[in-house]
Amino acid sequence: MIPxxxxxxxxxxxxxxxxxxxxxxxxxPLIYALFFGAIFSGEGGQSVxxxxxxxxxxxEASQSFLQRLEKSPSLSLEGHSLxxxxxxxxxxxxxxxxxxxxxxxxxxxxxxxxxxxxILLGIDPSRKAEKGFLQGILTEAWFAGLQETFMNxxxxxxxxxxxxxxxxxxxxxxxxxxxxxxDMLVSIDKFYASWEQKRVQVKSMPQSGTTQQSEKPQxxxxxxxxxxxxxxxxxxxxxxxxxxFPSSILWGMIACVSAFALSIVKERVRGTFLRLEVAPxxxxxxxxxxxxxxxxxxxxxxxxxxxxxxxxxxxxxxxxFKLLVGVLMTAFCxxxxxxxxxxxxxxxxxVAGASWAIMIVMMMLGGGMVPLIAMPSWMAQLSxxxxxxxxxxxxxxxxxxxxxxxxxxxxxGLLLGVGIxGLLLGxxxxxxxxxx
Amino acid sequence: MIRAxxxxxxxxxxRAVDDLSLSVQRGCCFGLLGPNGAGKTTTIRMLTGxxxxxxxxxxxxxxxxxxxKESKRLIGFAPQALALYDELSARENLAFLGRFYGxxxxxxxxxxxxxxxxxxxxxxxxxxxxxxxxxxKRRLNLACALVHAPKILFLDEPTVGVxxxxxxxIFDNVKDLKxxxxxxxxxxxxxxxxxxxxxxxxxxxxxxxxxxGSVAELKNSYGGTPILRIxxxxxxxxxxxxxxxxAEIPRLLAKxxxxxxxxxxxxxxxxxxxxxxxxxxxxx
Numbered sequence: 266m267i268p269x270x271x272x273x274x275x276x277x278x279x280x281x282x283x284x285x286x287x288x289x290x291x292x293x294p295l296i297y298a299l300f301f302g303a304i305f306s307g308e309g310g311q312s313v314x315x316x317x318x319x320x321x322x323x324x325e326a327s328q329s330f331l332q333r334l335e336k337s338p339s340l341s342l343e344g345h346s347l348x349x350x351x352x353x354x355x356x357x358x359x360x361x362x363x364x365x366x367x368x369x370x371x372x373x374x375x376x377x378x379x380x381x382x383x384i385l386l387g388i389d390p391s392r393k394a395e396k397g398f399l400q401g402i403l404t405e406a407w408f409a410g411l412q413e414t415f416m417n418x419x420x421x422x423x424x425x426x427x428x429x430x431x432x433x434x435x436x437x438x439x440x441x442x443x444x445x446x447x448d449m450l451v452s453i454d455k456f457y458a459s460w461e462q463k464r465v466q467v468k469s470m471p472q473s474g475t476t477q478q479s480e481k482p483q484x485x486x487x488x489x490x491x492x493x494x495x496x497x498x499x500x501x502x503x504x505x506x507x508x509x510f511p512s513s514i515l516w517g518m519i520a521c522v523s524a525f526a527l528s529i530v531k532e533r534v535r536g537t538f539l540r541l542e543v544a545p546x547x548x549x550x551x552x553x554x555x556x557x558x559x560x561x562x563x564x565x566x567x568x569x570x571x572x573x574x575x576x577x578x579x580x581x582x583x584x585x586f587k588l589l590v591g592v593l594m595t596a597f598c599x600x601x602x603x604x605x606x607x608x609x610x611x612x613x614x615x616v617a618g619a620s621w622a623i624m625i626v627m628m629m630l631g632g633g634m635v636p637l638i639a640m641p642s643w644m645a646q647l648s649x650x651x652x653x654x655x656x657x658x659x660x661x662x663x664x665x666x667x668x669x670x671x672x673x674x675x676x677x678g679l680l681l682g683v684g685i686x687g688l689l690l691g692x693x694x695x696x697x698x699x700x701x
Numbered sequence: 702m703i704r705a706x707x708x709x710x711x712x713x714x715x716r717a718v719d720d721l722s723l724s725v726q727r728g729c730c731f732g733l734l735g736p737n738g739a740g741k742t743t744t745i746r747m748l749t750g751x752x753x754x755x756x757x758x759x760x761x762x763x764x765x766x767x768x769x770k771e772s773k774r775l776i777g778f779a780p781q782a783l784a785l786y787d788e789l790s791a792r793e794n795l796a797f798l799g800r801f802y803g804x805x806x807x808x809x810x811x812x813x814x815x816x817x818x819x820x821x822x823x824x825x826x827x828x829x830x831x832x833x834x835x836x837x838k839r840r841l842n843l844a845c846a847l848v849h850a851p852k853i854l855f856l857d858e859p860t861v862g863v864x865x866x867x868x869x870x871i872f873d874n875v876k877d878l879k880x881x882x883x884x885x886x887x888x889x890x891x892x893x894x895x896x897x898x899x900x901x902x903x904x905x906x907x908x909x910x911x912x913x914g915s916v917a918e919l920k921n922s923y924g925g926t927p928i929l930r931i932x933x934x935x936x937x938x939x940x941x942x943x944x945x946x947x948a949e950i951p952r953l954l955a956k957x958x959x960x961x962x963x964x965x966x967x968x969x970x971x972x973x974x975x976x977x978x979x980x981x982x983x984x985x
Contacts, residue, residue: 271800279788536782540845542751544801545773 268546272554273561276528280562289520291566298506298513298570302578305505314395315341317350317362322382324370326410331365333406340402354387360395361388363403418461425454502665506578510570511660515633515653517566518599519624523617525559525600526607529695530616552692555607556600563596567660581665587673588663595656598680601687602652608694627653655679702727702853702884707757708747717743719908721757725886725901730879732899733888734970736980740908741888742781745857748886749778761853774802777851781858781888783838784845787831791822791841794830795848802849816844819877821870836867843871853884860894872898892970904974911977916970923976924968934959 280286318334320327335342345353350362364385372382384403388396414420429450432443502508529552532538541551571588574580582588602623609619628634630644631653640648648654655676662668662676703725710718718740725731733741746752748759750767758766765772785794795813796804804812817823820840825833830841843859856875860868875898879885889895895902896916903913912919926942929949933939943949946965953963975981 268801271797275786275789275797278793279786282788534782536780536784537786539746539751539780539782540778540784540798541801543749543773543776543778544798545770546801 268544268550269554269557272541272551273558276525276555276558277561279528280524280558283524286520286524290517290524290562291569293520294513294517294566294570295573297516298509298574300509301512302504302506302509305508313341314339314360314399315343315358316399317343317345317353317359319345319347319350319362319364321367322365322369326370327365329413330369330406330410333409334402337402337406339398351387354389357389360392361386361399363387418457418464422454422457422461425450425457429454502661503581504578506574507580507665508661510574510578510580511657511664512633514567514570514660515595515628515631515656517570518563518595518656519628519633519653521559521563521566522599522603522606522624523620525555525562525603526616526620527613529555529607530610530613533611534613548696549692552604552695556604556688559603560596560600563599564592567592567596582663583665583667584663587668587670588660590677591656591659591663591673594677594680594684595659597684598652598656598687599684601684601691603687604691605687605694606691608691627651630654632657652680652683702729702762703731703748703886704760705744705748705757706759708744708754708759709756710743710747710752710754717908718747718754721905721908721910723903723910723913725884727884728879728882729900730875730885730887730898732895732902733886733905734890734892734895734902734974735888735905736890739890739905741905742857743908744905745778745855745886745888749776749855774849775852776855777846777849777853778855779842779846779857779859781861783835783842785830785838785841787829790827790829791817791833791844792826794841794845798845799848804849812848812850816847819847819874820844834864834867835862836864836870839863839867840870840874843874847878851883853886854878856885856887858888858890860889860891892974895970902970904970904977906974906978906980912973919970919973920968923973924970925972925976927968928966929953930964930966931957932961932963933957934961 280290318331320331331342334340343359345362347362347364350359353359354362364387366382366385369382369384384407386396386399386403388399414424429447432438432446432450435443438446529538532541538551542548571580571582571592575582606620606623607616610616628651630648631651632640632648633653635644658666658668659673659676659680662673703723705721705723708718708721709716721740721744723731733744735741743752747754747757748767750759750769750773753768761767761772762775765775767773767776786797789797792813795816796809799809799812813826814823817826820843822837822840822844825837830838833841839859839862843856846854846856859871859875863871872894875885875887879898879900887894887899899916901913901915902919903910904919905911912923914922926944927946929941929943929946931939931941931953943965950963954960971981
């Protein structure tokens with residue numbers, strides 16, 4: 266064990282004196298975490314969509330629609346002329362523009378019209394996700410207005426009256442249709458008249474008990490949506506930093522892989538490996554010392570970044586013991602991968618190239634570059650193969666995902682397995698052909 | 702102290718060392734002299750146990766296999782490459798290696814100081830090895846091989862790329878170590894080094910030992926007769942092979958009263974190599 270510790274501490278000392286190596290192992294991951302944490306910080310990590318609304322109607326209905334849109338936390342409304350708005354959307358400065366056409370407020374609820382007013386939405390066709398999201402918000406705001414109308418007896422009776430006049434004057438309706446529509450509208454008007462009368466009576470009654478609550482009839486228009494959190498507590502990250510720091514830790518780990526894989530090949534090229542082979546230590550311990558140094562460096566990077574995240578950004582450590590196990594398993598896995606990567610070439614250039622090629626693909630698939638939640642389905646499936654994803658999930662599982670041991674176990678097992686495989690395969694490949 | 706029997710090693714289809722046998726006595730400085738690519742480094746790697754021979758065997762101190770832990774404690778090895786950590790200081794390089802041999806604490810510090818003093822780097826102990834000149838790195842490379850006070854020292858081309866000052870320092874170090882009774886195996890392609898330092902020399906080429914003996918024995922056996930060059934006034938230079946130059950001088954002066962100059966070309970290892978291989982030691 267002493268030779269392994271001696272070798273490991275020597276490598277850590279060298280790493281600490283190598284400013285370039287230290288930058289990629291510790292500083293770059295920190296910058297990554299801060300940068301992406303800052304970009305995605307805010308409510309649930311979602312950004313606010315900037316849209317421009319051009320109100321050509323300027324009616325009570327359009328103004329009230331605008332007010333409802335302004336309440337949406339996902340939108341930031343701006344006022345521009347139509348030409349300006351188009352130019353801004355084209356340049357990508359705005360997500361979309363929305364035109365509320367003239368006559369929007371005059372359109373009636375019940376009278377059919379040949380040319381109903383159309384709300385125009387201008388958006389870059391490539392913004393598919395935003396388009397769907399925006400459509401949902403606009404529809405929600407519009408139907409909230411309708412619900413308000415249906416709940417207001419005065420407004421509703423006025424609307425029925427307006428619709429009745431429009432229907433009776435419509436040229437595209439047959440007399441039979443007009444009669445049916447009139448019967449329906451009259452029935453609706455009677456319903457709202459009786460409802461209004463009841464409310465007047467309730468108001469005039471002496472106040473007692475729960476009668477106040479019955480002033481507003483308990484009517485729900487359409488289904489009510491209830492959003493229920495899955496898990497014992499809140500399962501969303503408290504901030505974007507709870508997502509960006511686990512990813513940044515994995516960047517630190519791949520930097521460790523690259524740094525230590527290169528240090529192995531450097532030792533071979535310099536001749537220090539040969540000198541160590543002459544020393545009275547088991548040959549395996551030379552490589553184990555490297556792996557141990559990589560493990561210690563990777564663990565230290567994890568601990569330092571998590572401490573920083575916790576102290577500065579309040580990142581929660583929901584399950585510290587699970588987090589510790591996750592950190593150790595991830596560091597072990599990447600130490601094994603380092604050993605394998607070091608066996609892929611005989612020169613520094615070959616190993617550097619191989620290590621970055623492998624690591625970048627792992628990061629890309631594993632969610633180190635594109636967040637797991639933003640991946641298309643095919644990529645999300647492929648990401649299951651990347652140790653980066655196992656590492657991120659084992660860390661996030663203990664930070665904010667509230668994973669149980671059963672949920673964590675597959676990832677921890679995979680990390681352990683790949684670590685052992687990498688150590689064995691890497692050691693075998695490096696000693697093969699070196700004359701035992 | 703070192704005994705090799707029938708060592709053979711091939712890199713793929715190329716045979717680097719071919720049925721090589723040698724024996725180095727305790728306290729002897731044994732030189733392996735040969736051009737680049739002769740198989741000296743491969744031989745040294747088999748002798749130090751870092752390369753397993755395809756056939757043959759090596760015995761250290763009578764019976765030990767060089768890959769055994771006990772024999773490794775006996776061995777100090779200065780590879781041809783500068784096997785140093787540039788990011789560590791001279792003392793840190795030595796201390797790192799010393800710990801593998803059981804040194805620690807005050808004993809380790811003392812031993813590091815001793816070897817640094819020996820190679821003349823005591824004043825630069827705290828400087829990073831990366832900041833050293835080529836000659837200083839060579840001396841530190843030697844110090845690293847000596848940190849655990851080995852009984853057998855393998856020096857693989859220890860003066861390659863070294864300035865004259867450092868070269869002389871290394872020569873002095875080797876002489877001192879020899880005087881202390883250390884067994885040294887020294888590979889080089891500089892015949893002057895072999896002549897100056899080695900008690901016995903093996904001439905090596907294409908993986909084989911062509912001749913072995915003391916420098917004098919090799920010269921006598923393969924160097925040929927000394928040549929006398931004389932320059933008589935108004936005549937061309939003449940060459941005469943002579944057996945005993947000292948006896949020849951009076952006769953020479955009597956025969957040529959108008960002698961301008963004379964010179965003896967004694968046989969050297971270069972000539973020995975030339976006679977054995979038909980090629981020169983360098984310029985290969």
